[in-house]
Amino acid sequence: MSGFAAVDVIRTKRDGGVLSDAQIDWVVDAYTRGRVADEQMSALAMAILLRGMTGAEIARWTAAMIASGERLDLSAVHRPTVDKHSTGGVGDKITLPLTPLVAACGAAVPQLSGRGLGHTGGTLDKLESIPGWRAALSNAEFTAQLRDVGAVICAAGEGLAPADRKLYALRDVTGTVEAIPLIASSIMSKKIAEGTGALVLDVKVGSGAFMKSVDDARELARTMVELGGAHGVRTVALLTDMSTPLGRTVGNAVEVTESVEVLAGGGPADVVELTLALAREMLAAAGLPDVDPADALRDGRAMDSWRAMIEAQGGDPDAPMPVANEVEVVRAETDGVVAAVDAYAIGIAAWRLGAGRARKEDPVSAAAGVVLHRRPGDLVRAGDPLYELRADDPARIPAARAEAARAVTVADRVTPAAPLVIERIG
Known part of the structure; x- marks a missing residue:
């Protein structure tokens, strides 16, 4: 592709114009190949943040990002495939029980996950607290595990949407993470490239989410649902509340332990509620609407599926978890x-304790995190435990304590909680 200059593409969007299909194809390809410089793509990303994109532009941008790499073929799996993506939150361990649960009900779940950054946790970081478990799988291993076990959670391979990998890193350091067209195309390019037949989106809203308002979350959800449909992937979205952390744990090993409690038929009510709500949407999207996932939690099938998934990736499901x-x-x-228990403040506290990272290359502590002893609506007496801070390094405790001190509000009475599932789109 030739005939364009990066500065002309930047000016078009800067001035509020609509990028042509040819301009989009060229700039995404040229950036992936290193022919458009980071500073030029930074300028274009900022122009997109400020000027927005039409639905047609977002669809073409997403297609160009998919075309930058390979698209997996899951036709050998012989089960309906369905994936779930969360936009990220605090205590959001839902992928861990959800993936084996849906697999236990007859679908195959190809879950390509990421690592945490800032106050939001990463699924791969959580699973890596299990001794022996590995996140990196080849495409052949990924497909074989999906066929044999029905559930896989792993890192995206280098060949999937490489344009997104470059652009995501750039957005992170240029103040353009919040651009809805770029969020939507980033998420959907990877999910479409992984080859899933259906997709359920968990779009978080609230202090602990990237989308703070319902209107912004709804716009993002609608954009992604439309993108999925345009690429032949059945897509629905749930807007869910992230003003309060999910469950009672925020961290890595502590969230794995809580997830196993859910798979054993217990666990916090909100984690169970959201896991089942998303499981039902995923099974319906996969053409299995009559299967009740609650049965698989009760009868042990979901736990069997979890153990098989962890063992297939080298992990020991019986190993003791790291302790702070x-x-x-x-x-x-x-x-x-x-x-109230403010999700953002608790997420920052967990990050300060070592459970998260400020930069992609930073290590994380498996054992660090926050464990909540009280949640909104719970009665407390003076002296009752509210939460505990866990760290490997005692020097991390004071900064985390200062952040968490702002999180928990004790009052004379409490207002009714917002519903966990706010709205369904698609």
Whole structure:
């Protein structure tokens, strides 16, 4: 492709124009090949953030990102394929119980996941706290495990949407992460390239989410649902609340432990509720609407599926999980009721403790995190434990304590909680 200059493409979008299909194809390809410089793509990303894109532009941009790499063929799996993507939150361990649960119900779940950055956790970081488990699979291993086990959670291979890998790293350091057209095309290019037949999106809303308002979350969800449909992937989205952390744990090993409790038929009510809501959407999208996933939690099939998935990737499902060296319990100062637990503040506290990273290359602690003893609506007496801070390094505790101190509000009464599932789109 030739005949374009990067500066002309930038000017078109800067001035509010609509990029042509040929311009989009050229600039994505040229950037992937290193013929468009980072500073030029940075300028274009900022122009897109400020000026937006039409639906047709977003669809073409997504197609160009898919075309930058390979598209997996899952036809050998012989089960309906369905995936789930969450836009990220605090305590959002849902992928861990959900993937083996849906597989236990007859679908195959090709879950390509990522790592945490900032206050949001990463599924791969959580699973890597299991001794022996590995995130990197070849395409052949990925397909074979999907065929034999029905569930796989792993890192995306280098060949899938390489344009997105370059652009995502650039957006992270140029203040353009929030651009809805770029968020939507980033997520959907990888999900479409992985070859899944259907997709359920969990679009988070609230303080602990990237989308703080329902309107922004709805716009992102609609954009992604339309992109999926345009590429032949049956796509639905749920808007879900992320003002409060999911469950009682925020971290890596602690979230795996809580996920196993859900698979054993227990676990926090909100984690179970969202896992089942997403499982039902996934099974319906995969053409299995009459299967009740709650049965697979009760009868042990979901746990069997989890163990098979972990073992297939070298992990030991019976191994003890890492335990933090330092634990500090924070207690209530007054009697009352927990009115709020702010997801963002708890997420930042977990990050300060070592459970997350500031840069992609930073290591994470498997054992660090926050464990909540009280959630909104719970009664407390002065001296009751509110939460505990866990870290390998005691020097991390004070900064985390300062962040978490703003998170929990104890009041005389509590207002009714917002529903966990806010809206369905698609």
